[in-house]
Amino acid sequence: MRPLKKNNINNRMKATIVTIGDEILIGQIVDTNSGYIAKALDKIGIQTHEMLSISDDKQHILDTFTKLQNQVDLVIITGGLGPTKDDITKKTFCDYFEDVLVEDQAVLAHVTEIIENFYKRPINQLNKEQALVPSKCEVLFNKMGTAPGMWMKKENTVFVSLPGVPYEMKYLVDQEIVPKLVKEYQRPHIVHQTILTYGQGESMVAERIEAWENNLPHFIKLAYLPAPGRVRLRLTARGGNKEVLEKAVRENVASLAAIIGDIIVGFDEDETIEVVVGKLLATQGKTLATAESCTGGKIAQMITSVAGASGYFKGSIVSYSNTAKVDVLGISPELIAQHDVVSAEVAQAMAVNTKRLLQADYAIATTGNAGPTSEPGKAEVGVVFIALATPETVLVSEFNFGQPREKVIDRAVNKALEMLQQAILRKTV
Amino acid sequence: MRPLKKNNINNRMKATIVTIGDEILIGQIVDTNSGYIAKALDKIGIQTHEMLSISDDKQHILDTFTKLQNQVDLVIITGGLGPTKDDITKKTFCDYFEDVLVEDQAVLAHVTEIIENFYKRPINQLNKEQALVPSKCEVLFNKMGTAPGMWMKKENTVFVSLPGVPYEMKYLVDQEIVPKLVKEYQRPHIVHQTILTYGQGESMVAERIEAWENNLPHFIKLAYLPAPGRVRLRLTARGGNKEVLEKAVRENVASLAAIIGDIIVGFDEDETIEVVVGKLLATQGKTLATAESCTGGKIAQMITSVAGASGYFKGSIVSYSNTAKVDVLGISPELIAQHDVVSAEVAQAMAVNTKRLLQADYAIATTGNAGPTSEPGKAEVGVVFIALATPETVLVSEFNFGQPREKVIDRAVNKALEMLQQAILRKTV
Incomplete structure (x- = not known):
């Protein structure tokens, strides 16, 4: 070198x-x-x-x-x-x-x-x-x-x-x-700053910040990194004087925040949804529990992959059998018989009961058919119900995440964490 | 070409x-x-x-x-x-x-x-x-x-x-x-064969099969593909006559099995421990449940990533809080106070109670400190207790999986599944 x-x-x-x-x-x-x-x-x-x-x-x-x-x-x-x-x-x-x-x-x-x-x-x-x-x-x-x-x-x-x-x-x-x-080794200075936005698509964000983008100094580059439901914006400044770069980035982030502050949720490049949610819970002193059927424990696994999760995560009931749903979660067999295990009603009961059972402020519940097969008259492959019990209410949504199995599980996990994040943010604003 | x-x-x-x-x-x-x-x-x-x-x-x-x-x-x-x-x-x-x-x-x-x-x-x-x-x-x-x-x-x-x-x-x-x-285009023939081994490290396996490896014919190459707790061996034979290649691979796999048959668990390239365990449980009509503290639901997540897992997996209690351990799993607060939550006694109680609660034939329980920090007088980072309740008995082992957090969790998950697999195999033999 x-x-x-x-x-x-x-x-x-x-x-x-x-x-x-x-x-x-x-x-x-x-x-x-x-x-x-x-x-x-x-x-x-x-x-x-x-x-x-x-x-x-x-x-x-x-x-x-x-x-x-x-x-x-x-x-x-x-x-x-x-x-x-x-x-x-x-x-x-x-x-x-x-x-x-x-x-x-x-x-x-x-x-x-x-x-x-x-x-x-x-x-x-x-x-x-x-x-x-x-x-x-x-x-x-x-x-x-x-x-x-x-x-x-x-x-x-x-x-x-x-x-x-x-x-x-x-x-x-x-x-x-x-x-x-x-x-x-002396290297050219590079200052990166990521801005996480949530809830609007790439073209919508681009339209809102067009004038700001056109006014960026020549040594700052902007990249759009879109993902379902969110867009990361990355500023990269290169030059010989670190202070100049940092000041310019800081000022431009501030002027950006004045335009799209309503959709900015974070500034840390490596921040994953499980880290974001964990920070939100920790900051507010709130706790989470999950009841997972089709996601099989993956939400719990992601939440607990973050150091310090024991401060806000109470645990999960992975209810992969009716025994688990009835005997542990206390769902009535009649409710399951009436609506099917993959239903809004069962998802809602799972969330409400888990919240109470594990004494948590928020509880997420998932029930669905991740595939590869479905029985006649039952939920088709890809159908997932996600329920979120908050301190005030219970939200239930139905999704069809298609296939294969891996994709259904991943999408359900991400959607559930997104619903949680939005619910906490709504409370904060 | x-x-x-x-x-x-x-x-x-x-x-x-x-x-x-x-x-x-x-x-x-x-x-x-x-x-x-x-x-x-x-x-x-x-x-x-x-x-x-x-x-x-x-x-x-x-x-x-x-x-x-x-x-x-x-x-x-x-x-x-x-x-x-x-x-x-x-x-x-x-x-x-x-x-x-x-x-x-x-x-x-x-x-x-x-x-x-x-x-x-x-x-x-x-x-x-x-x-x-x-x-x-x-x-x-x-x-x-x-x-x-x-x-x-x-x-x-x-x-x-x-x-x-x-x-x-x-x-x-x-x-x-x-x-x-x-x-x-005319191409040479290639025959691959993977041998999955569990429970011994790369260097230990290498030592045991050294003589066998040295006697392999020149047209067969051996590769070691290690992962925490397991080693995949891959034989690759190349040549002009497919039958000759297949026969040589078959014979060498047989002579390998005579040496390390005790640690060979499968031959399918894509076969993971969760698939192997799932097949064993399905074949024997047995069921599994887990109680996961330090592994945070990852065992459940791996088991349920396999299509058809609902046939043998009853569910999991991810007991990340004492509420979950006491109120859901029914562990006595006195036991926790006396032995600490990271202890052989608590692991054993978790496994026994989960087996009963979820009406399963086998139950795995994990409790440990995945890090990154430990409290004075408590289990140090990396210490994990794994308990396995079988239809006949309960086995408990203590491990130190070092750090970082990711490695502790991965090793605990693999070790737990390995203990389960060996217990089922012992019953089979």
């Missing part, structure tokens, strides 16, 4: 992200690591030139390194670092950098601890080999697993090797690589 | 898959098209050499074409074919093949029909331009959308361009490209 001259903002740092693994090349797994890395680099002003997936073959890896040498400033490699012999990135590193493997004592102690504490057995030869690293490399300590990250430099290009396991890769990117790049 | 001589099995057809789009390079969307295409090619014996994601830049696309020319037999390109101005694959095709765009009457009629029938308006200039194709190309008719696929050849390399919209791409791959390749 060229150390950039101060204020030389046109000199963009370029990176190529390489994924190693035959399993990707035969389509058995989808590479999600490259996207994560690209996003992290983009945030600190480093441009991803290409993403590349190659095989576990040593010559293929060597050829790739040679090709990328001095073509880009930074090469980030994931995969090929596990303990079995189809994992060969480390040996190829040694070849490419004309280096030898040496035992890293800190890594060895860490591997030993993981194996002995987690697997309850002594380490074997393959585990020991994980502590071998090229002698010239800078070890990136992997707190999350046994394979260390490695940072090597040759001429103008830095090569970083990371394990392919997503949470290990994420840990090393967030805790080691990004801070190191930020500290050691 | 070279027309292959009969039985010339060493002459591998090689493909590179190229994705065009800035949105991929900034990590905004994940490329799932390449995996789909690679899988389809792999099934008909065509090896994917590399996958590559590049920007919407004309020169970048031209440079890529030039580099791939005669390096591989087949280049499949997705993206860059829509009606807006940042989509430039078609114009670049014309440049690269020194060709001109001409109006394709069949495509124009199709585009007109889609716009008029679906959007209820006359076609505009941008729509008309979608019917323009390079004069030398073979049009791949896109029944699913307005952008046609294009098949061009230059020297030894075929270039195929496809729209980036997944269901349009899939349609053209399945209905046009694969049949055309099968009909026009």
Whole structure:
């Protein structure tokens, strides 16, 4: 990586992200690591030139390194670092950098601890080999697993090797690589600001903010990132002076808020619906419970994937059987017989009873047919009823989410969380 | 693509898959098209050499074409074919093949029909331009959308361009490209076999099967695909005689089963633990319920992601609060006060009570601290108790799954399903 001259903002740092693994090349797994890395680099002003997936073959890896040498400033490699012999990135590193493997004592102690504490057995030869690293490399300590990250430099290009396991890769990117790049390399400044809007479509939002958009300074770019029911607007400012960029972004966000403040719900790029809802509940000191039939616990799973959820989530009854609905949720068998288990009436009763049973302020209930089959006279595939009990009332809506099963479940989960978010926001405004 | 001589099995057809789009390079969307295409090619014996994601830049696309020319037999390109101005694959095709765009009457009629029938308006200039194709190309008719696929050849390399919209791409791959390749090109045979193992780590499995692995015939390749708590082994045999390949794979799987039969749980590539457990329960006419604290409903969500789960899954109590544990599950507050909510005793009571409450044959219970923080004197981050109530007994185990939160939850879910699977298998044997 060229150390950039101060204020030389046109000199963009370029990176190529390489994924190693035959399993990707035969389509058995989808590479999600490259996207994560690209996003992290983009945030600190480093441009991803290409993403590349190659095989576990040593010559293929060597050829790739040679090709990328001095073509880009930074090469980030994931995969090929596990303990079995189809994992060969480390040996190829040694070849490419004309280096030898040496035992890293800190890594060895860490591997030993993981194996002995987690697997309850002594380490074997393959585990020991994980502590071998090229002698010239800078070890990136992997707190999350046994394979260390490695940072090597040759001429103008830095090569970083990371394990392919997503949470290990994420840990090393967030805790080691990004801070190191930020500290050691001067990059053009990039200031991103995301504005989350809710409830109006892309073209409608675009129409409302047209004049504002036309008046943006030349160094601020606007992107529309639409999703069902919501639009994220992303401002990206690039330049040599961070303060100037930040001030301009701040001012333009303020003038935007004056125009579409009614539909802005947040400003955090990574904010997912479960995080947004969690923050709303936490801020207001309110609690949530769910009763899930067709969504099978997925709403609970998403809510509880957020750290701190125990502060506002009371729990869920996944009522996949009539036993669960009748004996746990206290739905009367007559109501089910009269209206069918997939009905507005049953959804409403599920929400009301769950709210009371788990002593929550809000309760979501779902009942539907996610497919793939339906019985004669019963709800067809894709039909879902969602009920939301709030402190004041109960709302019930019917949807048809089509198919396949996966899509029905996902849409039902998102729609339910959206209904909750809107209900809380209505109370707030 | 070279027309292959009969039985010339060493002459591998090689493909590179190229994705065009800035949105991929900034990590905004994940490329799932390449995996789909690679899988389809792999099934008909065509090896994917590399996958590559590049920007919407004309020169970048031209440079890529030039580099791939005669390096591989087949280049499949997705993206860059829509009606807006940042989509430039078609114009670049014309440049690269020194060709001109001409109006394709069949495509124009199709585009007109889609716009008029679906959007209820006359076609505009941008729509008309979608019917323009390079004069030398073979049009791949896109029944699913307005952008046609294009098949061009230059020297030894075929270039195929496809729209980036997944269901349009899939349609053209399945209905046009694969049949055309099968009909026009001779390819080597490929036989895959996946072996699913549970309960031992990658290095442990590798150690046990080392001698077997070293004795594999040269035309069979072994790959390890580890995930928390499980390892998939994949055998890939390539050659000219399908029967020989199949026989060799069959024999080697049999000799592998003789060594690690105790941890082999299935042979279906797409078979996940939730599918395996579901089949076991369905076959034996047994039912399952779960009580989930730290796993937050994820076990239920995985079980119910399988079609037909309502036949054996009774439901789940996601007891994220003491209210849920005491009022719904009927755990005594004294038990919680005495042993802490994260304890073997509470896990056991959760499993036993849930089994009775939901009238299930098996009940899984989880309670633990997924993090990120722990209170003084309470369970540290990563500690999880899993209880399994079977028709005969209750098993409780303590684990430390480390961190981060995501990993603790995933490992707990997998371990719980593994305990269930083993318990059912023990009954079967």
